[in-house]
Amino acid sequence: APVRQSGGGSVSPGDTVRLSCTASVVATSMYCMAWFRQAPGKERQWVALIDDNGRTDASISVKGRFTISEDNAENTLTLQLSPLKPDDAGKYSCAARAREFDGDCSQVPRGYTDWGRGTQVTVSS
Numbered sequence: 001a002p003v004r005q006s007g008g009g010s011v012s013p014g015d016t017v018r019l020s021c022t023a024s025v026v027a028t029s030m031y032c033m034a035w036f037r038q039a040p041g042k043e044r045q046w047v048a049l050i051d052d053n054g055r056t057d058a059s060i061s062v063k064g065r066f067t068i069s070e071d072n073a074e075n076t077l078t079l080q081l082s083p084l085k086p087d088d089a090g091k092y093s094c095a096a097r098a099r100e101f102d103g104d105c106s107q108v109p110r111g112y113t114d115w116g117r118g119t120q121v122t123v124s125s
Contacts, residue, residue, distance in 0.1 A: 002023060002115070003021055003096055003115055003116035005021050005022075005117060006022075007020050007119060008092060008120055009120075009121065010122040013083070014083040014084065016081065016082035016083070016084065018078050018080050019035060019080075019092050019121075020076055020078040020079075021033060021076065021077050022076045023075060025096045025097060025098045026075040028052075030100065031097065031099060032097055033049065033105075034048065034049035034095045034096075034106070034107070034111075034112060035047040035079050036092070036093050038090050038093070039090035045061075046109075047061075047092070048066050048068060049107065050077055053102070057107075062088070065083065079092075088123055089123040089124075092118060093115060093118040094116040095114065095115050095116070096112060096115075097112045098113075
């Protein structure tokens with residue numbers, strides 16, 4: 001698959017979750033990578049993103065609780081959320097795309113070409 005995901009699982013409120021995404025586009029000079037979350041019965045929502053310059057952004061729901069780390073040798077980026085809240089639960093999907101021009105990365109799913117299969121995060125006490 002163009003994007004390989006790992007991480008997630010069943011965690012308690014207040015815990016930390018790490019969601020890693022490995023994508024070939026990270027080896028290119030310019031790219032965007034984003035994480036989206038979909039809860040049961042709800043639309044897919046953007047969570048956070050990073051570009052090749054290391055610029056990050058996140059939805060208001062996770063600002064102040066997210067970090068994104070990079071392992072360029074492994075073409076892997078990892079989103080960490082802490083402390084987790086019950087509303088953070090859902091299926092998280094990584095999305096990536098190569099880009100030709102500098103500028104803001106997209107916050108909508110159609111702005112990405114390569115997708116992971118998703119990984120579930122369950123938050124319960």
